[in-house]
Each structure stands twice: as C-alpha cells, then as structure tokens.
Amino acid sequence: MITPKEIKDKTERKYISFLQSLVEQEPFKKLVIRGDKSYTKSSLQEFEKEIQHIVSQSKEKKGFGYTLEFQQVKTKHLGTQDLPTSIYFDTEKDFLKFLGKENEVDSFKLNVEIILREFPELREWIIKNPKKVIGNVNKWQNILQVCQYFKQNPKPNFYIRELPIKVHTKFVERNKSIIRELLDVLISEYVKSEEKEFENRFNLKYAEPQIRFKVLDKKISDRFFSGIDDIAIPVSQFEKLDLPISKVLVVENKTTLYTTLTLPKMNDTIAIFGSGFSVFNLKNVRWFDKLKLLYWGDIDVQGFEILSQFRTYFPQTKSVLMDKQAFDTFFENDNGTPTNISMKLNLTNEEQELYEILKTNNWRLEQEKIPLEYVNKYFDNE
Template sequence: MMSEANSRPPWGLLPKDAVELLRAKYWNNTKSLKGLLIGNKEFPIKVPLKPPKGNAALNNISHFQEFVDSWKSICEQAQYESKQVNVRWDTVTFRSLSEQRLPAYLIIPDISSLARMLGDAEEQQLSDWQSRIAYIFDSLSIEFVKRTDHSIRSTYERELFSALVVNLETLSDFSDADAELLVKLIPQLHKGMGRGCYLRALPVIFVDTKFIEKNLRFIESVTAAVIDCSVVEMGLLNWLDCRDKPKDWLLVRPLCKNSADSFGGLPLLRMSSETLLDFELPAKNILVIENEQSCLSLDNIPDTITVSGGGKNVSWMRADWLTNKRVGYWGDIDSEGLCILSDVRSRLSTVIPLMMDSETVEAFRDRMVNEPESVTREPVALTDRERMLFRMLRNGDYGNTRLEQERLPMDFVYEKVRLWAGCGVLEL
C-alpha cells in the first residue's frame, strides 16, 4: 500500500504541512530565525498553498474538500480566539465544480504571527526571548544612552539588539541571575583594565569571573556593541589586557640534586609554554622529551633538567635563554617525530637530536610498529641524514614505520643521554 504522503497529490498544502514547512525553513533554521528577528530577512512571509488547477480537483475530490475545509476551519478558529491568521483566498472557476473560493497563500506578517502559527511552545519561546532581550536592552540603555547624544543613540540600540539576537543560543540558556550579572558587568568594563593579569583576577564587583570566562564570546559581542567596536577585532582578552589561562602545561623535572635544590627540592613541577619563554631553567643541560613517561624513566644526570609532554607544542623553544644552554631533543623515530624535530630546529638551530637516527633504527628495528598516520609533506629543517631517514620510514624500508622512544632499553638510553650531557657512561 502507498503511504498517505506518497498518495497525496502535489497540490493543496494542508495547514499541518504549512506549519512543518515554516518550522523547518524559519524557526528551526537558526540563520533564518536570527535574520527575521534582526530584520535581515523581511516579513511578510508568503507560503503558496498550491490550489488545484484544471481537472486536478475532480481527480481527487476528497483531498480537494479536505484542503478547503481545513483552511476554513483554521480561519474560523482564529477568529473565535481573536487571533489573526492571514490567508488570501482566490475565486477560481472550474468547468466541473463551478466557481470556488480557494486558499491561495498563507501570509505571515511578523515574528509573533509566525510563533503563533507554529504552536504554544514556540509562542512561549519567543516570549521568553523577548522578555530577556528587553530586560538587558533596557538595563544597558539606561546606563549608556544617557552618556551618548541623540545622533549615535539609534546606532547603539541597533548594534546592541543585533548582538543579543546573534547570541540567541547563549541567551536562551541564561537564567534571570545570569542576565543580571551581564547588565552589572558591562558598564564596568573598559580598555586595558586587566593590566596584564589573568582573567580570573579582573577587578570587577558583584560579578564572579567564572561567569565572564564561561560567556566570553557573548560578553565580547555586547561590549563591542555598547562600548568599543574594536573589541571584536582585538578580542575581549586583548582589549581588557588580560592573559588567558595556561592551556599547555609541560612537565619539568630536574635530574640531579643541585637542579632540584634550585626549585626548593621539588622533584617535579608544571610550567606553561608562556612561562618557559621567559623563565630560565637553572641547569646547563636542557633535555626536551616528547613523552612524559620517557622523562620519568631518567635520573641522576648531572646539571640537567628535562621538559616533557609537549608533543607538537615546541613554540616555547624560541626562548632566548636556550641559546646559552646545551639543548637536546628526544622523540619517537617516525614521520611525526621527525617533523617535531624539524620544528624544534626551526626555533633553535643548535639543538642536538638524541637517539633519532638510522643507527638507532637499525639496532632496534625488531621493536618497531606501524605509525597510524604518516606525515607526507617533507619537513624543511632536517639534516640530509635525517631527511633520508624520514623518506625511508615513509616508504616502509624498515618494514614498520615507527620506533617508539619507550621501546629503547634503559642501558642504551642512559649511555646516550650521559654522553650528550658530557658526563660519561653510568654503570647500571
């Protein structure tokens, strides 16, 4: 049997079909909905109801009757409830059915009519949005409009309304308390007020800084609308002169007592890349290790501090203080590991690679595995021998394509690290 949808003729759009079309095209389509609210998309919306032509009505008289009766019922119910549904009716003369008045277009004049047509849930949603926007708009207008002359007031109001609508998803999740925090916060903000502190230390009253952090993009949009349009280009953190919280913590581990004493005896600590750009580590030898576990396997290397766990994050290695150190880099021998080595050398030309050569691969090729994804673009800052190794790994000349640093035996690792650090070989 054919389904109802498949058996229905292509003419005669029923009210339920029109509602679903409006919901999909305008309400559930975020871009279209915001455009309607802001005014980028214009009302009225005209939905063609596709009345039948020629003998089509006679060929499916039951659908024809349902089509006409359902729209009559919609109009009568709206009139009874003192609500407006704009349906344009046209008079059509059929040879077999004589003259008929048929629904031709559903006309939606404004956003309230659209919500009303869609149902109670959409009406309530629109009411909530309007109430929240009105509260924020009025509260900030009282604060800022009194500071501005009439010539720029309309621009300010338009930009603020647009900012609120653009952030409709965030606004929908706001509680009354959140809205109050927003209107208390915005008037306190001014350029450079952070003075280089972290965002959580921003000197504001009444408002908690977690609220600012959670709603950073929304606050940025509103601040740009009512205070300074350059906020969008600069970003709110830069405009406030705030430092973002560190996201790239690296494991710093002294490998001898003297180095540990320089940190108050701490055996391990975390530092961000930003910190390491300016903070000189108190040891002659700085060993950068891709993997934290490999770092934890080392000990008793004089005048040496390791930095590990950064993976591809080697941006801090452009630090000026590293030029006065003996710096080594140890990572996996695979295409990605050699790419990271290339990035390191691009920042610090004096870096010394450890255990990332063809001799190490040949010695332990039986411990190799396959690299999940091989880098295809050849790194630019490799030596000729490193570049040859990269090509051989990428071509599968060793069978497998990765020798992980954790698979190297500790006696071999200690020998290489201590020779690099200039302290000879330690008997294990």
Template sequence: MTPDAWSRPEDVVETLRRKWAGGRYLTDAAHGYPFEPIAVSLKGPTASDALHHYEQALAWSQSWAPSLHPQLRLQTKSIGGRNGLPSHTVPARAWVETRPALWALLGVTAQVDHFHSLCERTALHGSGLVDWMADHPMKVLPHAELWHQLVRTVCWIRDHTTKQVYLREIDVPGVDTKFIESHKAILAELLDHTLPKDRIDTDAPKSDLATRYGFRTKPIYIRLRYLGASPLPFSELTVRADELARWSPAVRTVFVLENEITYLSLPPVADAIAILGSGYAAALLRHLPWLDNVALYYWGDIDTHGFAILDQVRGRFPHTTSILMDRTTLLAHEAHWSQEKTQAHGNLTRLTPEEAHLDQDLRNATYGPHLRLEQERIAFATVRETLMRQQG
C-alpha cells in the same frame, strides 16, 4: 495535484516559523521598522481536483474557516465555471497583517515581550549593545535568563584595565570562572562589539577570552631535572617560564624529551639537565634564550608528530640535535612498534636529510601504516649508551 499536496494551516505556520528562526521578524521589530503584511501562497485543489475529490476538497476549504484562524486574513479565488465544471471559491493566499497577529500565530508573544524588556534594561548600561541585540535577536533569546549577567560582565570588562587581572577576578554578582567558561562564545561576540579595537587581540581565538581581551593568562611552567650534581638544594624544579628565562641553570648540555617516566629515569650526565617537553617543547623552549649557549638535544617519539616538534624547536634553536630519532633505532625495536592515530601535517624544512628521509618513509608507510616508536619503548641500555656518548 493530490489532496496530500494541498497546503494545510500548519504548513503556513511552519513557513513563518522558519523565517522567525532566521531572526528577520524580530530584528525589524527591534529597529522599529513598519510592519509589512506577509502573504503565504496556498496550494489547493483545482476545479478538476474538486470534482474528483469533492469530499476532501470541501473538508480542506472548511479547515481554512476564518473563525479557526483569527490571526490570518484569507484571500480567495474562484476555480471552475468552465467546460461544464462547477464553480467554487477556495482560499488562495493567507495574510498576516499585524505584528501582534504574527506573534500570536507563532506562539512567541511572551518571548517577544521578554526580548523588548531585555533591550530596554540593557540600554540603561550604555553599553552600545542594543543595536547588536536588534541585529542578532536569535543569539539573545537562548541566553535570555542570563542576559543581564552577561551584559554586566561585558560592562565590567569594558570599565576595567585587565592587564594585571585574571578572569577569576571579574567582580559581578552571580559570575564566576565556570559561568564565563560556559558562556565564552556569546561573551566573545558581545566583547568584540563593545571593546575598542586596541583591546582585542584578533590573532587569539574567541575561545581564549583571557588572551583575546588582555587578561593575565595562566603562567607557563617548565619542569627540569639536574642529571649531574645540582648547585641547588633541589635535584628537580618546576619554574615559571618567564622567571627561568632570566636565570640560567649553568649547565653545558640540555636534553629535552616528551615522556615523563623516561625523563625521570635518565641516567646521570655531568653538567646537564633534562627538560620535560610533554608535547609542547617548541612552545616551552622559546622562553629560554640561554639555550642558545648550550648543547641542545631533542628526543621525541619516532613518528610524524615527533619530527614536526623537532622541526618547530629548530625554528628557534637551529643548533638542536636529535637523539634516538633515527632509522637504526627504529629498525632495532620492531617488536615495540605501534601506530599513530593521526599523522602530523605540514612542510618540515628544518630536518636533516636523514631525518627528512625517515619522516617521509613514515608518511609513505614504508614499514607499515602510521608507524611510530614511542621513546619509552626504546631499550634503556640504548638510552644509557647514547647519553654517555653525548657526554663523551
């Protein structure tokens, strides 16, 4: 073994630091478990190494002098003494025998003291979080300076009914929506531990605190425009989805499309409205039961995402008809083709045979890789002619 492979004091510290980073040492301390002395085996010179690298072996042995490492107890062994080789006593194992010695060796005494202080103060809130802290100390330490604000936030949520409350209304000193947004990952872990199961929507991701923990969520708005004569003093409205669900615009035809400028420039169509889907048509339309009783048309980009949205819309409204999402339209606008960055995945089961065939051709790069035709690139004369045909 070459001298480069011999264990150095900093190697021992690094070995222990990796275990510290895993949280085991602080977890045992937080739970009050007795300390078990820790042994780290040392790689050192053999008798032959000591003979051929005497100066280096001597320097190595001196680097382990007890006065240089007061936190360690060194266990030694003898090498040599046979076959004419001289005998030497060298370090064989380094022991850490107390927790204070371990904390000092790793330079974490202040962190440990702060952690214990956090546990003591957290216990005063009766939140049941101290056991969680003991099990996850390395999730606590990065948030140590903000820990009491996090705990108070969790306790406020625990003690209040949140169904009619927005996250903005949490009333904790130093806590606002930016604080909550910046620390939602750790808050989610603490809330999952603290709240009863009936207050946690496990289907909602931890990143969506409002939905997961029963707060009021930002309302969904639907934007619509009358293409014919409006019975209101407005030609265009943006309305809360839950309110629009209870009020029908009293038209026979509804066009849903994704592009805003196309939505704004649609030609007049009697007894019809346009709804701006903006990529979320399926999520928006499910709130509007009166769409069951109208002629519903969906117009999206001719690409895999457009057909995926169409498939989702039909999941709620099977009578939906697509417009300008056909092979004839695609081939007539070759000069305006572009590419999707990524294609949509999933098994689409609600497309017509013609739509499914075109969607498959797009996926198979029949006309080119990741091909798409965006709706705003379709000739406006074609749009006008198609809408008039639907009206007729």
C-alpha cells in the same frame, strides 16, 4: 498544494528578520508566505481534504495565525474550484501567536531595551545576533554587570574569580563566549586581539602552563635549587631563568623524563618535559637561542611533526634517537595515529624519509621502548 507544516516552516524562517526589525524599530508589515505549490490532485475528495486541512489552521478558524485569500481557478480535472492564492499574516500578534513566540519576544524587547540603555554601541551586535539575546534571556543583568566592570577597568589584572563583580564566582567562566563578543565591541582599544584565550585577551591573570624540567648537572641543582633536581614552574618564570647551561634535552613523554636522571652524567644540561605539541609553550624562551637543543620524541608521525614545530622556534634543534637504525632495531609492529597534515615539515632529508615511511604504514615506536642500555650508550657519545 502547500501544507500547514510547510507554512509553519516558512514562517519560522522569517523570525530572525522580524527580531532584527524590532531592534531597528520598523513597524510590522504584512508578512506574506509564498505557496510555491500548484494543485495536482485529480480526486475531489483529496482536494477537499487538503483545503480543509489548510483552513483548519488559519486565522478564520483559530482566531489567529495566517489569513488565506482564495480565488476561483479552473482546474484540469475538477473544473472550477476555490484555491488559496495568498497566505499572509496581518498583524504581529497573528505572527507571534502562530509561532508560539509571544512571551519570548516580550522578553527579547525588554532585554534589548535594557542592553541599549546601558550600552547603545551594542545595537549593531544585537541586530546581527538576536538569537544570542534570546539564548541568554535570564543572564543579561549579570552579563551587563560584567561588561560595566570591564568598561571601567579595561586592564583588571585579576584572576577571573577575583573580579570584584557581584555575580557568581563561576559566572564569567561559564559565559566567556557571549562576554567575549560584547567586550570586543565595548573595549576594543584594550583588547589583545591576537590572543585567543579569554584571560590573555582581556588583561586578566591566569593559571599559566607549567614547565617541568630536570637538572642533569648536580652542581647546578645544588647551587641554584638547594639540591632539588625535578622542578616545575610557570612558563613566564621559566622564560626568565638564567642558568649556566649549554645544552637542553626536550623529551616528548613523561615516562622518558623520569628516566633522564639515569642517563650518563651531563654537565651544564637540563631535560624538559615537552608534553607533545605543548612544546609551543616554550616558543618565547629566548635564552634557548644560544644553546645546543636536542629533541627526543616518539618515532611516529606526530613525533616528527612536534620536532618540526619545535624547530620553527629554534632552528638549531637536533633530533636524537629518532633515526631509522633505532626504529629498525626496536620496532614491535605497533600502529600509530594517522595524520591529516600535508604541508612540508621542517625536517632533514633523513627525517623526512623516515616520516614518509611511518605515515604510509601508520607505524610507531614509542621512545620509552628503546632500552636504557642503548639510550645510555647513545648519550655517552653525545
């Protein structure tokens, strides 16, 4: 026989559809809870205990909640007994008081009214997301202020904290998820739908990634940067650089970047800190297309996966110091980080063979463990 807890669980599963019916302005209909259980007890004492338990939580005893309808049924072991054949809620008040949701639904109704008064076009969103209306119960005044601003200024070109909206300076940052969903509906024609980052998606300024690079040719550093050779600038500015260089060396680790100035003199060359998979920040640097590109990463699976990623942007990229000879010479039995990547990588045959060895054995040789003497000799011939 069904228990009061099971009745509660089944009733709670009806709650979302009830909220949706409120938005659609449908009147409350008798809400039936399926019992799904037949009587199996052979002891009259157990039977009476179960019946009393169900009845004790019903509207008959508590003044609200579910109503029970009984019918005389002939049982196998106990003869004819009154068994509950129907469990239902007669009114909205019975349903909500049983769930303890009266105040929550009052707030929901009020917020739905406020939202639709401002933006009737959000009705479908509310129907699909009633729990999000409830989850942001005390925020709607501020959320709607933000939405109203973007509706009137769909291309703000401000940093988030510069937005002239009378909310806390961190409010938008802390509520990006819900605001994003609403703006996707409200200003869809201005949304950069291919962009995942909030600022890019909604035409805001943002703190761009910095590209850090070292100028390995002193003539260039003197001419263009007043002798400064260690530089970091926003990626949009880096994309516009116009330097008389012919070669770019991208290194995976910061430690290796520090040592690049000790390399043999390299005319017309800069070295860039790729910062692992952050090499994607370089994908739109189109002045790279005509340059000689060298990539130097760790000899591990991630190093080759980053090389493959970078090569999808710039097919001419050549790996350096990532060969089996260097690995066999300096490997110190270090473990790597396992990978879940199974797709074919953009590697040469030799690189792919070494990649498979590293992947199978979970091995790693970090690039900074290759002695500088060996590195310098390599670049002397590069």
